[in-house]
Amino acid sequence: MSHVSYGCLMTVDKSQVLRTAATLLTRKATASLDEIAKAAGISRATLHRHFAGRDALIEALEEMGIARFEAALDAAAIEEGDATGALRRLITHIEPEAALLAFLTTENQLFEGEPHAGWDRLDERMNSLFRRGQESGEFRVDLTAAWCTEALYGLVGAAAWAVHAGRIAPRGTEKLIAELLLGGVRRSMEQ
Amino acid sequence: MSHVSYGCLMTVDKSQVLRTAATLLTRKATASLDEIAKAAGISRATLHRHFAGRDALIEALEEMGIARFEAALDAAAIEEGDATGALRRLITHIEPEAALLAFLTTENQLFEGEPHAGWDRLDERMNSLFRRGQESGEFRVDLTAAWCTEALYGLVGAAAWAVHAGRIAPRGTEKLIAELLLGGVRRSMEQ
């Protein structure tokens, strides 16, 4: 009798497994399926039952990441209201999916074959948001929308990692990202 | 006769190989030594002559990255003058090493065993810079120094990737990073 009773039959939560995998793979892309399974608290056999193989896992990660990102854009209604408010709402809605987003923007082994079609749409919506802010006079025009978009991705990833590493508190991450992105680190009069 | 004449005996530029490896590995950490060698324009045999194996390559990458980062901190004299200026100088000096820095802060498979001793020193110097800025009244105090440090890492990496992907122009990256980090994307009165 080598089997210990952990007491739990419930079907594996794929979403949770994918989140864990994203967090791990973002910092150690060479992690074996064994490590990924252990990190997710399941056996390699079970991991393999839910995802045919490494490629399938990565693909599912990409699929879910894009879907969640798009859902966040919708939920935040980034096309409505002033760009500043839209950006704040977006960051709030996207923070729970930070691990997935970080993986998407970091591991571009994905884009070896052909970039996932959905990504273009998302990128365009992001760029539009910043362009809109520039046209309305809210955002400065000397920083291109493309750069602002990439910067947001980078900050979200940085925050996720900082939390994971214990460098910043888990709560209030959205505020840190939003404040830095919107106002920078310099002390401002309007603040 | 299957050998083509490429005409070039010059000893391989280790630094250049490491930079190339960093750029590649940051976006595809599962890249084989074959791919790394090809990306660097050398054969796998030669790559292996200069770096005993994958682990040795990663270690050299870490070593060089930390050394260059420290050199940048020194060259920028971040402990002198006002924090804002110091930060600008730092970004200017660090931009050429963006690929290495991005690799260091992204691939934390490195920190599996024991974190490289030199990293703590660097992190501390960075945090000190932001703390100094806060104490002098230049930087806002509602964003912790630790977060500002991580944010800088994230932005540098994001910029390096954006350039590599062709989303922003190679020239003027330092300005983009510095402006965003210091002033944010919001249009400001003082700008």
Next chain:
DNA sequence: GACACATGAGACATTGATGTCTCACTCGGG
């Protein structure tokens, strides 16, 4: 209590990356 279902543990063959060779070639220098 019997049953179906999902899982964990582990055996096994296969594949691809890796580490180590040897050999041919080129270039620069004596």
Next chain:
DNA sequence: CCCGAGTGAGACATCAATGTCTCATGTGTC
């Protein structure tokens, strides 16, 4: 002209990860 250093190409054995099994265990349902 010859020689040595540095490199590219490729063969080869090895090893770790992977994909595919089987079987035992635990859980929830009836």
